[in-house]
Amino acid sequence: MLHTAEPEIDFFSFFELTLDLVCIAGKDGYLKKINPAVTAVLGYTEDELLNRPIDSFIHPEDLEATRIRRTALLKGKNLVNFENRYFTKTGEVVWLSWTSIFIPSKEVVFAIAKDITERKKADELIEEKYRRFKSMATHFKSSIEEDRKYLAAELHEELAQLAAVIKMDMIWLHNHLPDQPAVVGNRITHATGVADLLINTIRRISFSISPGRLSDLGLAAALKWQCDEFSLLNSIPCVFENNCEESLLSEEIRIDFFRICQEALLNIMYHAQAKTVTVKLEDHQHYIMLSIQDDGIGFDPDKLTHHPGITSMTERTESINGRLVIKSAPGAGTMLMIFVNK
Numbered sequence: 438m439l440h441t442a443e444p445e446i447d448f449f450s451f452f453e454l455t456l457d458l459v460c461i462a463g464k465d466g467y468l469k470k471i472n473p474a475v476t477a478v479l480g481y482t483e484d485e486l487l488n489r490p491i492d493s494f495i496h497p498e499d500l501e502a503t504r505i506r507r508t509a510l511l512k513g514k515n516l517v518n519f520e521n522r523y524f525t526k527t528g529e530v531v532w533l534s535w536t537s538i539f540i541p542s543k544e545v546v547f548a549i550a551k552d553i554t555e556r557k558k559a560d561e562l563i564e565e566k567y568r569r570f571k572s573m574a575t576h577f578k579s580s581i582e583e584d585r586k587y588l589a590a591e592l593h594e595e596l597a598q599l600a601a602v603i604k605m606d607m608i609w610l611h612n613h614l615p616d617q618p619a620v621v622g623n624r625i626t627h628a629t630g631v632a633d634l635l636i637n638t639i640r641r642i643s644f645s646i647s648p649g650r651l652s653d654l655g656l657a658a659a660l661k662w663q664c665d666e667f668s669l670l671n672s673i674p675c676v677f678e679n680n681c682e683e684s685l686l687s688e689e690i691r692i693d694f695f696r697i698c699q700e701a702l703l704n705i706m707y708h709a710q711a712k713t714v715t716v717k718l719e720d721h722q723h724y725i726m727l728s729i730q731d732d733g734i735g736f737d738p739d740k741l742t743h744h745p746g747i748t749s750m751t752e753r754t755e756s757i758n759g760r761l762v763i764k765s766a767p768g769a770g771t772m773l774m775i776f777v778n779k
Contacts, residue, residue: 458533458550464511466490469545478533478552480526496522496530510539510546520553532557574756578689596639604632655683656691657718660698664716667702675702675714681725690777693753694718694727701729701773704746709733709771723779730772735765750775 452459452472461470468475468487476483479494486494495503499521510516516537522530537548607629611622651659657679664675683691698716705711711733719726741747747763754761754775765771 458552460548460550462491462546462548464544464546466492478525478531479523485526494523496524498522510537513539513541515539516548530554571756578692578756600632600635600639604629604636607632651691651695656686656694657681657683659695660716660718663695663698663702664714667706667714671706673711673714675716677716677718679718681718681720685720685725685779686777687757690725690757690759693757694775697750697753697775698727698729700746700750705729705731705733705771708736711770724776725779726777727775728772730770732770735767735769735771737767738763738765 455472456474458475458478459472460468460475462468467490471483471486475486479486481494492500492503503519503521506516506519516535519535519537520532521535522532525531531552532554533550534553535548535550537546539546607625611625611629614621617625657677660679661677664677667673667675686694702714702716705714709731711731714729714731717726717728717730719728738747750773751761757777759775759777762774762776763771764774
């Protein structure tokens with residue numbers, strides 16, 4: 438039986454017909470051979486492309502990176518998915534993704550490129566939308582913080598002052614009515630104590646709404662105050678440790694760190710049944726980490742992904758391009774970590 442030989446693959450046909458840009462370049466920086474896709478994408482004639490240095494078509498901002506990668510290529514390091522920009526004859530910019538090898542025996546570079554311009558435009562559109570939404574989120578957060586500052590100021594300046602006046606009147610009555618019955622004196626003393634407690638409570642609520650210490654004394658002082666207040670209110674030791682240089686943190690990050698810690702301590706107070714709590718602000722080589730750890734009953738993080746407290750902390754972390762990690766298990770306590778790159 439006669440067997441018909443398989444037709445030999447016509448490499449030249451593939452070179453000519455493929456939609457990818459295919460070219461052969463010399464070590465001198467000039468193109469030696471190109472397929473029709475190159476002229477179709479860039480808009481130049483074949484003569485124009487072969488008689489000008491390759492660098493003359495490349496976007497100026499990509500020249501240095503291209504030269505570095507070309508040097509490495511000529512030393513034997515293959516080029517894979519390297520992206521740079523070229524100018525077309527009409528002045529438009531196209532993005533190309535290159536895969537190239539150097540053939541030492543021929544002293545030429547064989548290169549294939551894909552036109553990724555549309556993908557890049559889509560990426561830029563997504564990036565622009567992200568920047569716009571992030572700007573809106575930052576604006577909303579700033580507005581909320583301003584409203585909190587106003588409310589805190591009203592509480593401190595108005596309500597606390599009124600309570601202070603009541604306390605002063607109680608003291609005046611006690612000092613100027615020496616002959617009042619003991620029961621009246623006791624009620625005045627009690628009212629004075631309640632007024633004092635009211636003043637301190639208003640100040641504490643005012644600070645929790647908008648922490649003046651955060652802007653006046655810094656994040657470390659504000660977190661230390663949070664830990665001290667937590668210990669005082671719950672009779673649970675809450676230790677704060679810090680080795681972070683606050684100048685590395687923007688105002689937005691400082692506010693969000695404070696709010697995340699505030700939310701975490703509330704969750705511990707209401708749910709964790711902890712005996713000790715540790716809050717750390719740490720400066721690592723490439724990132725800043727805020728961690729809140731307790732030795733409470735723990736939980737399964739996979740079952741509480743939609744918990745309001747966790748959702749709030751996650752959203753705040755994402756708004757500052759951070760990463761939230763929660764390590765917990767039933768009976769094993771909880772450690773919450775927020776990482777923000779420097």
